[in-house]
Amino acid sequence: MEAIQERLVDYFSRIMPLTDAEAAAIRASMCVKPFPKGTVLLREGQVSTECYFVLAGCVRQYYLVDGEEKTTNFFAENQWVVSVNSLTNQAPANHYFACCEDSQLVVGTEQKEHDLYKRFPRLETISRIVMGTVFGELQEQLATYLTDTPEQRYQKLLQARPDLFQRIPQYQLASYIGVTPESLSRIRKRITTPAGRASHFLAEKAAPG
Amino acid sequence: MDSLNTLATPDETARQELLSFIASFPAFTPKEAGTIADLIVVRCYKKGDVLVKEGDISTACYFVLKGCLRQYRLVDGNDRTTQFYTERQMAALFTSHATHTASASYLACAEDSILIVGDVGEQSSMYERFPKLQQITRLMMEQDFGKTQDLLSTFMASSPEARYRSVMKTQPGLLQRVPQHQLASYIGVTPESLSRIRKRIVQPK
Numbered sequence: 001m002e003a004i005q006e007r008l009v010d011y012f013s014r015i016m017p018l019t020d021a022e023a024a025a026i027r028a029s030m031c032v033k034p035f036p037k038g039t040v041l042l043r044e045g046q047v048s049t050e051c052y053f054v055l056a057g058c059v060r061q062y063y064l065v066d067g068e069e070k071t072t073n074f075f076a077e078n079q080w081v082v083s084v085n086s087l088t089n090q091a092p093a094n095h096y097f098a099c100c101e102d103s104q105l106v107v108g109t110e111q112k113e114h115d116l117y118k119r120f121p122r123l124e125t126i127s128r129i130v131m132g133t134v135f136g137e138l139q140e141q142l143a144t145y146l147t148d149t150p151e152q153r154y155q156k157l158l159q160a161r162p163d164l165f166q167r168i169p170q171y172q173l174a175s176y177i178g179v180t181p182e183s184l185s186r187i188r189k190r191i192t193t194p195a196g197r198a199s200h201f202l203a204e205k206a207a208p209g
Numbered sequence: 210m211d212s213l214n215t216l217a218t219p220d221e222t223a224r225q226e227l228l229s230f231i232a233s234f235p236a237f238t239p240k241e242a243g244t245i246a247d248l249i250v251v252r253c254y255k256k257g258d259v260l261v262k263e264g265d266i267s268t269a270c271y272f273v274l275k276g277c278l279r280q281y282r283l284v285d286g287n288d289r290t291t292q293f294y295t296e297r298q299m300a301a302l303f304t305s306h307a308t309h310t311a312s313a314s315y316l317a318c319a320e321d322s323i324l325i326v327g328d329v330g331e332q333s334s335m336y337e338r339f340p341k342l343q344q345i346t347r348l349m350m351e352q353d354f355g356k357t358q359d360l361l362s363t364f365m366a367s368s369p370e371a372r373y374r375s376v377m378k379t380q381p382g383l384l385q386r387v388p389q390h391q392l393a394s395y396i397g398v399t400p401e402s403l404s405r406i407r408k409r410i411v412q413p414k
Contacts, residue, residue, distance in 0.1 A: 015330075063366040070366040085355030088348075095362055121340050128336075128347040132270065132329040135354045136301040139280075142361045143291035143314050146397060147282045178365070 005032055007055050008106050011078055015126050022120050029116060031107045041097040042083055047090050050107050051082035057103025058167055062175075063095045071175040073141075074100070074164055080134060081105070101167060150179045154187050220253060226274045226323045227251040236341040245342060248335040250326045254318045261302050261316040270301040270329050276322025277386055280314050281394075290394040293319065293383050299353055301329055319387060369398045373406050 008030060009023050018026070032055065035041070042048050044064060052059065059081045061073040072095070075081045086093040087110065117124040144156065154177055157164065164173065174184035227249060232242040251274065254260070261267055263283065271278065271294075278300050280292040291314065294300045302312050336343040356379050363375040373396055376383060384392070393403040 061362070063362060065366050072362045072365045084351060084358055088351050088355060094359070117344075121337075121343075124340070124343055124347065125336060128343055128350070129330055131347060131350050131354060132301060135299070135350060135357065136270075136329065138354065138357050138361060139292065139301060140313075142357065142364065143280060143282065145361065145365055146291045146395070147284050147289045 004055050004104060005030065005106075007078060008053055011053075012123075012126050012130075015129050016122065022123060025116060025120060026123075029112055031112075033105060033107055035099045035103045035105055037099055037102050039099045039103075041081070041099065042086070042093050043096050044094055045092045046086075048083045048086035048093055050109055051080065051087060052097075053106040053108070054079050054081060055104040055106060057099060057101040057105070058164075059103065059105075060098050060100045060168075060172065061095055062098070062172075069172075069175065071172045074161070074168060074176065076161070076163065076167075080130075100172070145178075150177050150183065151187050151190070153177045154184070155191070158191075223251045223253045223274075223323050227325065230274055234341075234345055236345065237339075241339065245335070245339055248333075252324055252326055254322045254324060256318050256321050258322075259315060259317045260300075260324075261312050261314070263312060263315055265312045266310070267302060267312060268329050270299055270327050271316070272299045272325040272327065273297065274323040274325060276324070277319040277383075278316055278322065278324075279319040279387070279391065280316050282314050288394070290391045293380065293387060293395065295380065295382055295386070297349065297353075299350060319391075364397070369396050369402065370406050370409065372396045373403070373410065377410075 005027075009018065009026055012018060012026065013023070035057070041050075041052065041059065054075055054077055056077060059075045060071060061075070061081075062069045062071045064070075081097055083093050083095070083097070085091055113127070117127070144153070148156065157173075157177065170184060171181045174181045177184060177187075179187070224246060228242060228246045231237060231245050231249075232239060234242075237245065254276070260271060260278070261269070273294050273296055275296060278294040279290060280294070280300065280302070281288055281290045283289070292300075300316055302314055302316055336346075360375060360379060364372055367375070376392075376396065389403060390400045393400040396403060396406075398406070
């Protein structure tokens with residue numbers, strides 16, 4: 001098994017040590033596919049039938065609001081891409097998933113998942129824990145979005161996911177942070193210049209982003 | 210946080226509430242429901258009780274059997290509501306199972322509440338004995354997750370009015386249960402704006 005494909009088994013192992021049989025079952029059932037940059041995995045109106053684990057690359061989530069793309073999330077290595085409501089309730093999705101880089105994804109279905117749980121009940125335990133963790137992160141994301149200024153969101157993003165800044169076009173990052181591309185430029189200048197670092201505390205109070 | 214124990218009373222009301230909740234799942238016999246209820250930690254809290262404070266490191270999760278929880282942050286000294294949790298919703302204020310980061314939010318009871326208290330990383334023998342319970346937990350979390358995903362995206366991608374509509378759809382009970390200024394804070398508008406939005410929206414009778 002290629003090193004990159006081991007990432008999923010490693011991910012689960014960090015939550016709970018896997019038996020050889022469990023690890024083998026995961027590897028055997030894994031469906032790994034390459035997706036070129038630009039591939040749309042899910043579109044608005046479509047009912048989702050798959051979930052994805054990112055081995056390599058990046059997937060963007062966005063909405064079309066009055067014809068404009070509003071970016072709401074990025075999923076990179078060791079993250080899950082799943083439209084939970086659409087997948088579990090067979091409801092039409094209200095957003096898009098698209099690869100913003102050439103990516104390698106593990107593609108899963110509910111059926112495959114349930115089969116694995118039947119054979120290896122401990123995998124359901126792992127799944128529950130994963131879900132709880134990702135759910136917590138989601139709730140945190142919501143709370144942050146509601147209370148942080150754009151500049152704070154920028155800082156947090158820079159700290160938590162600095163790799164995104166090399167990989168994602170500026171206008172998409174701006175959308176994600178909730179500002180215009182011009183505002184994002186201004187925020188970056190304020191933060192990266194030595195004078196900016198000191199004065200941006202004042203600027204934050206005085207001027208909008 | 211041991212202060213939780215002084216706030217909570219594990220009494221008969223809580224157990225009854227838990228028992229009827231577990232028994233509502235056809236997967237369990239009455240006897241199994243009773244056994245499970247004994248294994249689960251359930252507590253009564255009073256309106257105003259604070260479960261998690263900013264700075265706390267917690268992997269606890271709270272499932273609302275009855276009542277309402279409010280999640281909020283202090284932003285420049287202002288109380289900013291970021292979420293409400295009502296019946297059958299779970300509040301999980303941790304960002305990573307592995308890193309145990311300090312909470313940036315407060316979680317408090319907006320009403321007298323009865324809560325199941327658990328740990329997100331729990332690998333208890335209870336789940337091993339009752340795999341069905343784990344499945345049910347996972348499925349309920351999935352539903353909640355899906356709703357939260359939609360809520361987050363709506364909030365990020367929409368106008369305040371659209372956010373209000375989203376709350377109307379996913380948490381309708383909330384509209385009458387919480388103070389208007391908190392609801393406004395949650396939606397991200399002033400209380401005056403919230404009034405205007407509500408007037409604009411025609412409620413079906």
